[in-house]
Amino acid sequence: MLASTAYDDLKVVKAQEIELGTLDMATFGVNLDGVYIYKNANSDSQFMSLERIASGFCKVVADYYPMIVGRPSVSKNGKGVMIVDPANLCMPDIAELTVTHPAEAFFETRDNVDQAKDTVKFFNLRKFYRDSGVSRLPQATYNRDNAAAIVRVIRFAGSDYVALYISMSHVLFDGLGATMFFNNWAECARNLDNPSHTLQNPPVNDRKIVTNYFDTVTAVEPPHTKHLKEQSTVPIMPTPDNFAPILIGAPDIPAFEEQHLLHFTPDKLEQVRQDIDKTQTTNLTLAVLLSKVVLQAGIQAFNSMPKWSYVMFPYDCRKSTGIPTTYSGNLSFSAIAPLESQAVLDGSGKEIAQAIKEHCSKTSGEYAKSTIDTIENEIGVLFQAGASLCNSADSSYVGLSNLRYLPLYSIDFGYGGPEILSCDYFVREGMSRIYANKQDGGIDLVMNIKDNMFEHLKTSEELLKYADVIF
Numbered sequence: 026m027l028a029s030t031a032y033d034d035l036k037v038v039k040a041q042e043i044e045l046g047t048l049d050m051a052t053f054g055v056n057l058d059g060v061y062i063y064k065n066a067n068s069d070s071q072f073m074s075l076e077r078i079a080s081g082f083c084k085v086v087a088d089y090y091p092m093i094v095g096r097p098s099v100s101k102n103g104k105g106v107m108i109v110d111p112a113n114l115c116m117p118d119i120a121e122l123t124v125t126h127p128a129e130a131f132f133e134t135r136d137n138v139d140q141a142k143d144t145v146k147f148f149n150l151r152k153f154y155r156d157s158g159v160s161r162l163p164q165a166t167y168n169r170d171n172a173a174a175i176v177r178v179i180r181f182a183g184s185d186y187v188a189l190y191i192s193m194s195h196v197l198f199d200g201l202g203a204t205m206f207f208n209n210w211a212e213c214a215r216n217l218d219n220p221s222h223t224l225q226n227p228p229v230n231d232r233k234i235v236t237n238y239f240d241t242v243t244a245v246e247p248p249h250t251k252h253l254k255e256q257s258t259v260p261i262m263p264t265p266d267n268f269a270p271i272l273i274g275a276p277d278i279p280a281f282e283e284q285h286l287l288h289f290t291p292d293k294l295e296q297v298r299q300d301i302d303k304t305q306t307t308n309l310t311l312a313v314l315l316s317k318v319v320l321q322a323g324i325q326a327f328n329s330m331p332k333w334s335y336v337m338f339p340y341d342c343r344k345s346t347g348i349p350t351t352y353s354g355n356l357s358f359s360a361i362a363p364l365e366s367q368a369v370l371d372g373s374g375k376e377i378a379q380a381i382k383e384h385c386s387k388t389s390g391e392y393a394k395s396t397i398d399t400i401e402n403e404i405g406v407l408f409q410a411g412a413s414l415c416n417s418a419d420s421s422y423v424g425l426s427n428l429r430y431l432p433l434y435s436i437d438f439g440y441g442g443p444e445i446l447s448c449d450y451f452v453r454e455g456m457s458r459i460y461a462n463k464q465d466g467g468i469d470l471v472m473n474i475k476d477n478m479f480e481h482l483k484t485s486e487e488l489l490k491y492a493d494v495i496f
Contacts, residue, residue: 054275445464
């Protein structure tokens with residue numbers, strides 16, 4: 026049970042109104058989440074203390090991230106804002122959960138390429154929901170009171186492992202901003218005994234930095250936006266003049282629950298690059314491999330050859346725009362390569378890599394400005410993207426969110442960083458997340474892909490040359 030004093034730090038939060046950016050508002054209804062699994066190697070009776078985790082959360086929110094306890098609204102001038110009212114905070118939901126099974130009951134294991142090390146462990150989320158007695162962890166939402174930020178410390182009977190589950194509204198952060206928040210939260214938790222401690226890298230929260238930058242930029246429409254408009258069978262719906270209420274009022278988007286996991290050892294990941302195009306990055310050559318095998322699986326599952334195959338990478342716009350890397354809000358955009366499916370089937374790895382690179386490497390501020398303009402003026406393009414970017418009889422889709430280089434293993438609340446990285450179900454069929462696996466130096470690819478497609482994918486000889494199917 027969490028002591029009532031755990032929330033005391035929130036008493037100092039000051040009244041304020043924080044304007045939201047267009048990119049923030051475009052993510053209403055979507056969550057950011059993580060499942061981080063820690064090992065109590067020293068049998069510490071206070072390991073991953075709920076009090077420390079909750080107090081650290083409240084302190085970092087009060088001192089640096091007040092918008093987390095704000096409530097979304099529309100200002101008198103029609104802007105989307107977070108209203109932080111000390112008398113009516115959107116309180117975080119922080120609690121402890123005990124599972125009557127050991128954590129190991131939900132692990133999958135594989136031999137480590139380094140035989141001197143322990144077996145590599147993977148958390149099977151689907152097995153957890155099936156066998157643990159927990160049908161579903163709560164999801165962050167603004168459509169239920171005091172639920173925009175949810176934290177669960179999950180303890181397992183007879184096990185040294187403790188899981189930390191986090192679900193927060195995407196409105197607050199993009200992936201980089203969320204990872205920065207998690208590390209800042211952990212830093213505050215480690216320093217609770219030092220009231221004068223200040224963060225080493227405090228966040229920049231002012232959304233006007235983004236607005237002011239893009240006010241100086243001339244938009245250039247990226248090729249994929251033009252393509253999506255051309256693919257629309259109905260006129261593109263314009264954005265209403267007052268679009269903030271529409272975006273803020275968006276319903277929650279259900280997470281996709283057909284989740285699968287592939288693992289690539291370091292040697293196999295490098296072999297993908299060597300076999301496809303050794304002059305390119307592993308991220309790009311992995312996309313080439315997946316574009317081929319996912320397309321082939323879709324053709325088998327739907328008994329149909331789609332005309333278009335899409336590859337999507339989110340990209341962070343901080344470095345290319347000069348906006349501080351510590352900016353906490355949403356500043357990620359989609360780079361999309363529309364490829365003719367026949368060319369994906371028939372083309373060499375090098376040809377496909379070059380085609381993807383031509384579309385996805387041009388991540389300029391001018392393209393980013395065009396994305397913002399599209400949201401503000403032609404919101405129907407987003408709906409067209411949703412209809413096209415999926416696996417169906419009409420299209421093939423691989424979306425790759427690369428979390429491999431984010432400092433997720435450094436989220437240390439005073440007990441060391443996590444041993445295993447995982448996640449809850451997340452939105453959009455066809456999307457995948459790439460996590461670093463520190464146990465063997467490889468990567469884990471968490472895939473949102475229909476079960477009937479995965480039945481074909483997991484038998485693909487081309488894929489199995491490189492990947493180990495975990496579940």
